[in-house]
Amino acid sequence: MSESVKLIYNGNEFELPVIFGSEGERAIDISTLREKTGFITLDTGYANTGSCESAITYINGEKGILRYRGIPVEQLAEHATFKETAYLLINGRLPTREELTRFSVLLNDHSLVHEDMRAFYENFPRSSHPMGILSSMVNALRSFYPELQNLEEEINMTVTRLLSKVRTLAALSYKISRGHKVVYPRPDLAYCSNFLNMMFDSPVRPYELDEDVVRALRVFWILHADHEQNCSTSAVRLVGSARVTLYAAISAGIAALWGPLHGGANQAVIEMLSEIAEKKNMKKAVERAKDKKDPFRLMGFGHRVYKAYDPRARIMKKMADKVLAKLNISDPLLDIAKELEEIALKDDYFIEHHLYPNVDFYSGIVLRAIGIPTNMFTVLFAIGRLPGWIAQWRESIDDPKWKLYRPRQIYIGPKETSFVPIDER
Ligand SMILES: CC(C)(COP(=O)(O)OP(=O)(O)OC[C@H]1O[C@@H](n2cnc3c(N)ncnc32)[C@H](O)[C@@H]1OP(=O)(O)O)[C@@H](O)C(=O)NCCC(=O)NCCS
Structure with a gap:
């Protein structure tokens, strides 16, 4: 069953789908957020951003778990080449x-x-x-x-x-x-x-x-x-x-x-x-x-x-x-x-x-x-x-x-200003 979260802003409600990983991690799919609401998300250093869905490596940072394709790294270190x-x-x-x-x-x-x-x-x-x-x-x-x-x-x-x-x-x-x-x-x-x-x-x-x-x-x-x-x-x-x-x-x-x-x-x-x-x-x-x-x-x-x-x-x-x-x-x-x-x-x-x-x-x-x-x-x-x-x-x-990877930004630079000729600067 698909699940979603509701975002309420200025009395308007927007629904965004929830994505589940095979180990129970959850993500809000914000790919349509800008189209629906005009907002982007801001997450400097991508610390809370999932950039892809991947079936290669699982890490649980709280429990100290690392697995490649489901196999604990400890077992690979012990037995694999x-x-x-x-x-x-x-x-x-x-x-x-x-x-x-x-x-x-x-x-x-x-x-x-x-x-x-x-x-x-x-x-x-x-x-x-x-x-x-x-x-x-x-x-x-x-x-x-x-x-x-x-x-x-x-x-x-x-x-x-x-x-x-x-x-x-x-x-x-x-x-x-x-x-x-x-x-x-x-x-x-x-x-x-x-x-x-x-x-x-x-x-x-x-x-x-x-x-x-x-x-x-x-x-x-x-x-x-x-x-x-x-x-x-x-x-x-x-x-x-x-x-x-x-x-x-x-x-x-x-x-x-x-x-x-x-x-x-x-x-x-x-x-x-x-x-x-x-x-x-x-x-x-x-x-x-x-x-x-x-x-x-x-x-x-x-x-x-x-x-x-x-x-x-x-x-x-x-x-x-x-x-x-x-x-x-x-x-x-x-x-x-x-x-x-x-x-x-x-x-x-x-x-x-x-x-x-x-x-x-x-x-x-x-x-x-x-x-x-x-x-x-x-x-x-x-x-x-x-x-x-x-x-x-x-x-x-x-x-x-x-x-194509192409993040957005929140622009905080100057508003439109006119070019000043070199002798007038
Ligand atoms: C790996 C690393 C970049 C991760 O950083 P991060 O997730 O971006 O975390 P931050 O840099 O935001 O640090 C979080 C807090 O812990 C502190 N911190 C993180 N690593 C620290 C370290 N090695 N020594 C002292 N303080 C440290 C930061 O000063 C910050 O403190 P604050 O919240 O009071 O300001 C960081 O821990 C680090 O610089 N470690 C040393 C370099 C290293 O060993 N890199 C190999 C990684 S495998």
């Missing part, structure tokens, strides 16, 4: 053994990047941030891999190329930035192992794969694989809604993810923890985060959707303990992070504002332990988020209700 998770997100269900084999063969076949792309890398200034490089290189892929005539084939090929090549592009940027010999992907290695090998293998020190390190990266990528309509995913959908190529839409997603309030937070957390360690000022950091006159925030704390403990942070925290123990590493930043969390979670400000550690709070410590340099952290996040971006883009272009 990253490739299976990517397939699940993009195709809507887990692959059969044959489907997974076919998917793996395709990813292997497309894992090389055009040799001419190396010239770009070699000409970026050495100080360039790898996120800027990755965003540019993903956009450049279109020029090297022109569009195919058959639309379905074009989409499938682009998706495969992106999933496979982004790993190679990321590792390439690291090797070239260090002036080291490039390592090619290997057909005998699985997705995560292949990336680690491309990053760390060297002619003078062959890389030895450690199954716990591979597992840590796999879990990191699975936990980052999708997160419904976050900033970068919305960027992918928004840019994609102009019907640009998937490469351009993903490139926009990478640019959005780079920001310190979004994916860049994992790098910012390590920088913050290192500064706290150096100056031994943990309590001061908490006080500064609470001070409204100070722009400083506790990085890795708080989330637009989670008002409870981020389920990904819980897994990442355990992973940090496990990896450090396995690799016999003692990282003072992990102790500082745990102590900081303890202080913050007992503090009235953090309690009242529902601020808990988010996924970025412990993930940098894990990445550091497995040898990933700090400026590559967000690149690793981008590789993990890629299946989610692709799934969301695909869902948006297949949506029969698809529309």
Whole structure:
């Protein structure tokens, strides 16, 4: 039975339909509001705006739940591979053994990047941030891999190329930035192992794969694989809604993810923890985060959707303990992070504002332990988020209700005023 809400304004009644999600969330469909009433809605930062209906990821921020296609992320982190998770997100269900084999063969076949792309890398200034490089290189892929005539084939090929090549592009940027010999992907290695090998293998020190390190990266990528309509995913959908190529839409997603309030937070957390360690000022950091006159925030704390403990942070925290123990590493930043969390979670400000550690709070410590340099952290996040971006883009272009993203505004600038010639100003 369809339900509606009534809006009463100046004695006039307007009816608007209510939309229900499969987990009981409710929305008022305001798409006809302006036509019926002349009003638009105003929601700065879209904090209370649903931009689409989606069947990909479910988050319950109050209860700390995250599921991909209905499957709890905890189960995927425990049992799935990253490739299976990517397939699940993009195709809507887990692959059969044959489907997974076919998917793996395709990813292997497309894992090389055009040799001419190396010239770009070699000409970026050495100080360039790898996120800027990755965003540019993903956009450049279109020029090297022109569009195919058959639309379905074009989409499938682009998706495969992106999933496979982004790993190679990321590792390439690291090797070239260090002036080291490039390592090619290997057909005998699985997705995560292949990336680690491309990053760390060297002619003078062959890389030895450690199954716990591979597992840590796999879990990191699975936990980052999708997160419904976050900033970068919305960027992918928004840019994609102009019907640009998937490469351009993903490139926009990478640019959005780079920001310190979004994916860049994992790098910012390590920088913050290192500064706290150096100056031994943990309590001061908490006080500064609470001070409204100070722009400083506790990085890795708080989330637009989670008002409870981020389920990904819980897994990442355990992973940090496990990896450090396995690799016999003692990282003072992990102790500082745990102590900081303890202080913050007992503090009235953090309690009242529902601020808990988010996924970025412990993930940098894990990445550091497995040898990933700090400026590559967000690149690793981008590789993990890629299946989610692709799934969301695909869902948006297949949506029969698809529309160009084009929000409205409330104009608060000057009323009509006349042009003043330059000599009279
Ligand atoms: C993620 C984030 C941008 C979400 O922000 P949001 O939903 O827009 O919430 P707001 O920025 O409106 O913050 C709400 C309140 O909590 C406070 N707050 C939010 N995060 C905070 C943090 N990390 N440290 C201190 N205070 C914080 C804000 O100052 C604000 O306080 P007020 O209501 O008294 O003015 C925000 O929590 C943040 O900046 N966190 C640090 C960066 C980070 O870890 N990002 C990764 C996200 S996965």
